[in-house]
Amino acid sequence: MATTLERLKQLFLAHYDYKVEQVTATTTLENLGLDSLDIIDFMFDIENEFNIRIPDQEFRVRTIQDMVDAVDRFISEQNIESSSHH
Amino acid sequence: MKRRVAVTGLGIISPCGNDIDDFSSNLMAGKSGVRRISSAYSSLLSVKIAAEVDFNPFNYFTKRQVSTMDRVNQFALAAASQAWKDSEPSLDAKEKERAGVYIGCGMGGGSTIEDLYDHLFKHNADRVKPLTVLMVMNNASASYISIEYGLSGPCLTLSTACASSANAIGEAFRQVRDGYVDVMLAGGAEAFMTYGGFRSWESLRVLAVEDPEDPSKSCKPFSNNRSGFVLGEGAAVVVLEEMERAVRRGAPIYAELIGYGSTSDAGHITRPSLEGQARAMAEALKEAGLSPQDIDYINAHGTATQWNDLLETQAIKKVFDDYACKIPISSTKSMHGHTMGAAGAIEFVVSLLAIKNQAVPPTINLDQPDPECDLDYVPNIGRKGVKVNTVMSNAFAFGGTNAVLIARKMEE
Numbered sequence: 001m002a003t004t005l006e007r008l009k010q011l012f013l014a015h016y017d018y019k020v021e022q023v024t025a026t027t028t029l030e031n032l033g034l035d036s037l038d039i040i041d042f043m044f045d046i047e048n049e050f051n052i053r054i055p056d057q058e059f060r061v062r063t064i065q066d067m068v069d070a071v072d073r074f075i076s077e078q079n080i081e082s083s084s085h086h
Numbered sequence: 087m088k089r090r091v092a093v094t095g096l097g098i099i100s101p102c103g104n105d106i107d108d109f110s111s112n113l114m115a116g117k118s119g120v121r122r123i124s125s126a127y128s129s130l131l132s133v134k135i136a137a138e139v140d141f142n143p144f145n146y147f148t149k150r151q152v153s154t155m156d157r158v159n160q161f162a163l164a165a166a167s168q169a170w171k172d173s174e175p176s177l178d179a180k181e182k183e184r185a186g187v188y189i190g191c192g193m194g195g196g197s198t199i200e201d202l203y204d205h206l207f208k209h210n211a212d213r214v215k216p217l218t219v220l221m222v223m224n225n226a227s228a229s230y231i232s233i234e235y236g237l238s239g240p241c242l243t244l245s246t247a248c249a250s251s252a253n254a255i256g257e258a259f260r261q262v263r264d265g266y267v268d269v270m271l272a273g274g275a276e277a278f279m280t281y282g283g284f285r286s287w288e289s290l291r292v293l294a295v296e297d298p299e300d301p302s303k304s305c306k307p308f309s310n311n312r313s314g315f316v317l318g319e320g321a322a323v324v325v326l327e328e329m330e331r332a333v334r335r336g337a338p339i340y341a342e343l344i345g346y347g348s349t350s351d352a353g354h355i356t357r358p359s360l361e362g363q364a365r366a367m368a369e370a371l372k373e374a375g376l377s378p379q380d381i382d383y384i385n386a387h388g389t390a391t392q393w394n395d396l397l398e399t400q401a402i403k404k405v406f407d408d409y410a411c412k413i414p415i416s417s418t419k420s421m422h423g424h425t426m427g428a429a430g431a432i433e434f435v436v437s438l439l440a441i442k443n444q445a446v447p448p449t450i451n452l453d454q455p456d457p458e459c460d461l462d463y464v465p466n467i468g469r470k471g472v473k474v475n476t477v478m479s480n481a482f483a484f485g486g487t488n489a490v491l492i493a494r495k496m497e498e
Contacts, residue, residue: 014149015149015150015153016148016149016150017148017149017150037217038150040216040217041153041154041215041216041217043216044213044215044216047213
């Protein structure tokens, strides 16, 4: 099964015009040119992809690895079967 | 001091072409953009025709932009981009503060609203796309244009139904003329091709019945067998620029915008008024300092509803008197449909192209003239080699707002 990082990468590539090598664990969202509005928009897609809900004020992420960690935490907290929809 | 205002750039997204050259040649050739509706819900409708824009947003925008802007915003930005490139106004930081955006739009992000309600009520969604508010709000198009080009003067959205973008251009003209700004991007956009939208127009009984032999011939302005308008969508944006600046930098000058008439019928919410329309035309002539004999072409509002075409004909006769029958008049809605909030701007562009090409586009599907609509509507075949120095473009709206623009060819 694809890792959370892989699935997040795919999500980025589906929603933005980045090149695959631009999106790595250490990439910061700032490097990707994403502002707070973009991140709010992208959170919706993350919620759909991982079947989680991200509570307000609980998604303070700087890098993609931060995002992976947060998603994994929500998956375990919310007891969600981490299977891909695809 | 009143300054002169040049039109120095044109952009268009329309059912008859997504650039100025295509649009111009299609209209002159009498090619209709009306066809069967592509959406799946069309089978549910009694009227299954529309003038849709053939538009692949990925040819214009990033994935992010495509998913976070309504179709109407995409149309507006695409048209603005053409106009900007055409004009190349090259503004420095200071000049951008004296440049603005006026955009007309009737319904804002109509398809986003429909998607929203579909998710909520039909599919019981418990949450909706985070940028929904920004995709629905009617002023998003103007704001995105202002952001794209860094224009930090006035940025307004005018919503007067079918006159929206004629008002936007007219009011922008006055901003430049009266010295508040030096450059304006002005125009309009509409994309209200939704199931709810079609149902609403259908219930109001104003949509054209499909022509039994050829759906593309369904809109028949000024014809005895006209049955209503065909819903269209699209956008047009023009660059308005203070004349001395435009001349100094050698900008392409399509025409000088010289007159604007803005009136309200103050009568009935839908039924047009001869008086209101006539006053708008007369006021535009007065502001332009012209007499009726100076007008060489009128792009009529010409919706192909019973009331509009009859009253517009009578209003033109009232203003132009004996000269009315000598002016070529066309309703290009017969080809590009009724593009609502975009109509005034699209048809102003048609009028400017008449000056540029010294040719007037036809009113197509006019085989059975209405005896009460007895002016020269340029039936079916466009005319080339016509002297067109001065043009009038009419836009009359539900709500009773009337907006008329007059432009004149630049002397050589």
